[in-house]
Amino acid sequence: MLQRGIWQVVRVLSCLALIVGAVGCGAKSEQEVRLGVNAELTGSKPTVGDSCKKAMELLAEQINQQGGLKVGERQIPLKLFIEDNEDKAESAAAAAQKLISQNNVLAVIGPNASGNAIPAARICEDSGVIMISPWSTNPKTTEGKKYIFRACFIDDFQGQVMAKFARQHLKADTAAVLYDVASEYNKGIAEFFKQFFEADGGKVVAFASYTTGDKDFSSQLTTIKAAAPQVLFLPNYYNEVPLQVKQARNQGLSCAIIGSDSWGSQELLTLGGADLEGSFFSTHYAPDIATPKAQEFIKAYEAKYGKKPDDVAALTYDAGLLLCNAITQAGSLDRTKVRDTLAQVREFEGVTGKMTFKGGGDPVKSAVILQVQNGQFKYFASVQP
Amino acid sequence: MSCPVAIALQYLLNALQLGSVYALIALGYSMVYGILTMINFAHGDIFMVGAYLAMWATLFLLGLPLNLPIIFIFLGSLLFTMTLTAALGVSIERLAYRPLRQAPKVSAVITALGVGLFLENFTLATIGPEPRQVPAIIPVQQYSWGGVAFTNVQLLILVVSLILMVLLDTLVRRTLTGMAMRAISYNRVIVPLMGVSVDRIISLTFAIGSAIAGAGGLLYGLAYPVLDPYMGIRIGWWAFIAAVVGGIGNIRGAVLGGYVLGTVEIFTPVLLASSTYRDSVAFSMLLILLIFKPTGLLGRPTVEKV
Numbered sequence: 001m002l003q004r005g006i007w008q009v010v011r012v013l014s015c016l017a018l019i020v021g022a023v024g025c026g027a028k029s030e031q032e033v034r035l036g037v038n039a040e041l042t043g044s045k046p047t048v049g050d051s052c053k054k055a056m057e058l059l060a061e062q063i064n065q066q067g068g069l070k071v072g073e074r075q076i077p078l079k080l081f082i083e084d085n086e087d088k089a090e091s092a093a094a095a096a097q098k099l100i101s102q103n104n105v106l107a108v109i110g111p112n113a114s115g116n117a118i119p120a121a122r123i124c125e126d127s128g129v130i131m132i133s134p135w136s137t138n139p140k141t142t143e144g145k146k147y148i149f150r151a152c153f154i155d156d157f158q159g160q161v162m163a164k165f166a167r168q169h170l171k172a173d174t175a176a177v178l179y180d181v182a183s184e185y186n187k188g189i190a191e192f193f194k195q196f197f198e199a200d201g202g203k204v205v206a207f208a209s210y211t212t213g214d215k216d217f218s219s220q221l222t223t224i225k226a227a228a229p230q231v232l233f234l235p236n237y238y239n240e241v242p243l244q245v246k247q248a249r250n251q252g253l254s255c256a257i258i259g260s261d262s263w264g265s266q267e268l269l270t271l272g273g274a275d276l277e278g279s280f281f282s283t284h285y286a287p288d289i290a291t292p293k294a295q296e297f298i299k300a301y302e303a304k305y306g307k308k309p310d311d312v313a314a315l316t317y318d319a320g321l322l323l324c325n326a327i328t329q330a331g332s333l334d335r336t337k338v339r340d341t342l343a344q345v346r347e348f349e350g351v352t353g354k355m356t357f358k359g360g361g362d363p364v365k366s367a368v369i370l371q372v373q374n375g376q377f378k379y380f381a382s383v384q385p
Numbered sequence: 386m387s388c389p390v391a392i393a394l395q396y397l398l399n400a401l402q403l404g405s406v407y408a409l410i411a412l413g414y415s416m417v418y419g420i421l422t423m424i425n426f427a428h429g430d431i432f433m434v435g436a437y438l439a440m441w442a443t444l445f446l447l448g449l450p451l452n453l454p455i456i457f458i459f460l461g462s463l464l465f466t467m468t469l470t471a472a473l474g475v476s477i478e479r480l481a482y483r484p485l486r487q488a489p490k491v492s493a494v495i496t497a498l499g500v501g502l503f504l505e506n507f508t509l510a511t512i513g514p515e516p517r518q519v520p521a522i523i524p525v526q527q528y529s530w531g532g533v534a535f536t537n538v539q540l541l542i543l544v545v546s547l548i549l550m551v552l553l554d555t556l557v558r559r560t561l562t563g564m565a566m567r568a569i570s571y572n573r574v575i576v577p578l579m580g581v582s583v584d585r586i587i588s589l590t591f592a593i594g595s596a597i598a599g600a601g602g603l604l605y606g607l608a609y610p611v612l613d614p615y616m617g618i619r620i621g622w623w624a625f626i627a628a629v630v631g632g633i634g635n636i637r638g639a640v641l642g643g644y645v646l647g648t649v650e651i652f653t654p655v656l657l658a659s660s661t662y663r664d665s666v667a668f669s670m671l672l673i674l675l676i677f678k679p680t681g682l683l684g685r686p687t688v689e690k691v
Contacts, residue, residue, distance in 0.1 A: 044613065215609040215611070219654045
């Protein structure tokens, strides 16, 4: 009898705890807009994660200084939850899971690298949580998903831009590609480049691969040199490209070298130095032809962090702005309403140019081609979609 | 460059360069195993620390307003790196492995893995995760000989590793210290009775093995001038396989294994059209070799003493 009584008390207490908990959470989520950041803070691309984190912190600071984000009649402050995904697919998924179940975020910004963004996107989609990847250009990130968006163009477009550039501007008939076969981004863009370059009448004479973390590319470069290409396409990350270029030049490979948006970090220049002089790559925006909106962002970023924002910072800022605008427009913190507003955004003026969403998660936007000149990135051309 | 012989030679040269680095690190694994029958899994990370030390030494010497000759900067960095990695190896042995010498073997192996993780994460915490660039000590000069392209840095790596290997071989085979090392590896119980200080010889083994790994780190930095805190893991594993393939515990075997592994790494993408098979080829080779020759290429079977 006594035991039964104790059980009753326990039951009542746990019910009460549940109710209080639910009310507590409900009240809390109305007091702040909870946003998750899933970034590559450690691992092989720490610069990417760092830029992503810094840009989001800048945006949150700017919005909170004005009293918060306008949602309906109220001004609600932003609260960021920042998670490190260690630049690993499994940790990216775990970080997304943690942000959703523990921190109960409205939306997640990041991951940036496609290899991390694709698994994290699956988690967010299944939970019905909005995810915007600033920098993931692989089509698979958003493909067939409702809640997943990105702030950048996709690799089909980028591969086409670089293939066209190699054919028309560099007048190349033969090309070679060296790419990381273990990374979704590198593999995707390498294949699109090959497809468009050959459709354009060129010939890819060597299509060599390596695996993430390799430091020695001499074997593949010897194969490439034997095929004598007129241009070498390296759609790889900024921490690997300098070694590849150095080893290519040491083997006497003297053809033009081009790359993709994964080059766009200042680290590329500090690590690569003179070997990269004259190379071209496609990317999201060019700081030296910045619009007034971009100039404002660059100024604020430099004032806060003492260095120029790279493309990841600019795209993250755009991803955050897109989301905040959609929340204000939807006038609600309901995930489905915000998602529907986001998918219909037209002519959004971001730091990296104009973006239009046509119901899906991929924006229509332009690309720029930059060249390394005197150890700096210089604007070379714009390509419209 | 269209001549197939020249292309084959080019691949071979690439394999020699990579094999030299593997061989230098494999030596450390092999020496420690020979004397303690313990696998020092922290060895790859000692190599990583060596690469960072070499970078700082070079930056410091290049930054001095003395305009030192290149050979002096190179030797200075080499000496500095080898001294400090030797000290690191000895301290690790003294602090982490010696207290466990009487404990079961598996404790020492797990401790070694722990020390490796410590070195990686300590570097990550103090220096940060950003990849670092090694300054070029030697201005790279390219040569071409019959279609085979090579650089002065490549030659330097081959020559310096060869010198280190010959020195080590002489030390182990021709000096009294070397004799003591071989004696301890033969029987650790009897040797102290002959008046040999086992602790001193073990410390010396760690010092030499780590110094050579440090030199490997410097040479590696010259060839692949981007460093990160995790670089020791993969290289460490490959060097470990090299030591086992050559016959762990055998100095010449480690060198042979290093070059075999370098060849596997370079020729897999050529023959199988994708580098993705690299690790599976290396590990399969190890498995097959261990089935037919469990002691490695040059290892001698141990006789169970009753």
